[in-house]
Amino acid sequence: MTDTATTADTVAARDARTGPVGVGVIGAGVISDQYLGNLTKFPDLEVLFVADIDEPRAAAQAEKWGVPGSGSVDELLAHDGVEIVVNLTIPAAHVEVALKAVAAGKHVWGEKPYALDRESGARLLQAAKEAGVRVAVAPDTFLGSGIQTGLRVVRRGDIGTPLTGLTLFQVPGPESWHPSPEFLFAYGAGPMFDVGPYYLTTLVQVFGPVAKVTATSSKARETRVIGSGPKAGTEFPVEVPTHISALLQFENGASAQAVFSFDSKLARAGFVEIAGTEGTAVFPDPNEFEGDTVVHTGGEEPTVVPASGSTFTRGTGVAELAQAIREGRRERVPGELAFHVLDVMVSLAESAERGEGVVVESSLEPTPELPEDWDPSVPTLG
Numbered sequence: 001m002t003d004t005a006t007t008a009d010t011v012a013a014r015d016a017r018t019g020p021v022g023v024g025v026i027g028a029g030v031i032s033d034q035y036l037g038n039l040t041k042f043p044d045l046e047v048l049f050v051a052d053i054d055e056p057r058a059a060a061q062a063e064k065w066g067v068p069g070s071g072s073v074d075e076l077l078a079h080d081g082v083e084i085v086v087n088l089t090i091p092a093a094h095v096e097v098a099l100k101a102v103a104a105g106k107h108v109w110g111e112k113p114y115a116l117d118r119e120s121g122a123r124l125l126q127a128a129k130e131a132g133v134r135v136a137v138a139p140d141t142f143l144g145s146g147i148q149t150g151l152r153v154v155r156r157g158d159i160g161t162p163l164t165g166l167t168l169f170q171v172p173g174p175e176s177w178h179p180s181p182e183f184l185f186a187y188g189a190g191p192m193f194d195v196g197p198y199y200l201t202t203l204v205q206v207f208g209p210v211a212k213v214t215a216t217s218s219k220a221r222e223t224r225v226i227g228s229g230p231k232a233g234t235e236f237p238v239e240v241p242t243h244i245s246a247l248l249q250f251e252n253g254a255s256a257q258a259v260f261s262f263d264s265k266l267a268r269a270g271f272v273e274i275a276g277t278e279g280t281a282v283f284p285d286p287n288e289f290e291g292d293t294v295v296h297t298g299g300e301e302p303t304v305v306p307a308s309g310s311t312f313t314r315g316t317g318v319a320e321l322a323q324a325i326r327e328g329r330r331e332r333v334p335g336e337l338a339f340h341v342l343d344v345m346v347s348l349a350e351s352a353e354r355g356e357g358v359v360v361e362s363s364l365e366p367t368p369e370l371p372e373d374w375d376p377s378v379p380t381l382g
């Protein structure tokens, strides 16, 4: 039997499975607690294995969350029960780990950013297509009750036709609280690649694909100092711009302005405002899963639209992906969405470097909203 036939047989056997979907988590760091806390609560998922290059760390997380197996990445990929690999490694390892999972015939849910450059991002999408598996990538925050409610408000016409967006994320920087923040200031990170996906994914859901961008960028300091954990007091280099001012033009003619900054002592984050012909909608923080939407239509009092929908946090998208796999439909957080957002961020970085506008080549279809009563804690897969 040829390798291709073997792979096709494996994929067919896997796609014929029923019941909860087996999950393996790669990367047992800071964010793995939030993921494992949720994934182990979702009845449509069965978390089977935790892996890390630091195997004792993987073992500790597996024990803490009652996951039966732990060990190396290769052991996880050889586990027949694992259908979705949840990739929580550092950004520089995202594509390499995802490509290995795809080659092993696994679907992938990855943390953001999807990739560090367009070429490796496109290679991953292509590899997944050829292997007949899915690659879905965070953020899944927009599946939470907060942004879902904001999207429903806009899509049902409460602010008329959406025309412009305004987003703001400015903080002093994550080195004060993250015990290993070096990767957040290395190539592939910085405020735009780290938190940009939350804001840009939300804007793309409102306005559709971005057609062209312009940006400026700057860096406040060449080094930073770790503020917490065992490495507190250690100085490390800042490799990327830490303030980006962005202008986005969407295919449909709408536009938006966005600031991504680790350079302000005045922390102001979570601002997403959408102005339309009849009103302005103020969304909740796109890095959160909850929060009301406030609609201003020029009267004395704005209207508060309470958030409605799932309030589970990171890992929500993995449950939705599992259901989509079993139901044979498109997932709501497809790799094409993450690739477009990556393309926008790379284009913004290029625009700032070159001092000129950059055309964004990729495109996509915005995701349909979740049913308002969708709840990942309710079993649907038998």
Ligand SMILES: NC(=O)c1ccc[n+]([C@@H]2O[C@H](COP(=O)([O-])OP(=O)(O)OC[C@H]3O[C@@H](n4cnc5c(N)ncnc54)[C@H](O)[C@@H]3O)[C@@H](O)[C@H]2O)c1
Residues within 6 Å of the ligand: 026, 027, 028, 029, 030, 031, 032, 051, 052, 053, 054, 057, 073, 088, 089, 090, 091, 093, 097, 111, 112, 113, 180, 194
């Ligand atoms: N920390 C947060 O609050 C947060 C929030 C949202 C998203 N994220 C994203 O989650 C991802 C992980 O962030 P984190 O804060 O947990 O980082 P972390 O450094 O705490 O953990 C990363 C883990 O991945 C492991 N790892 C690295 N390369 C590996 C490889 N090739 N194979 C196997 N394991 C490998 C490391 O040993 C480490 O245990 C990043 O992409 C980050 O952007 C983090």
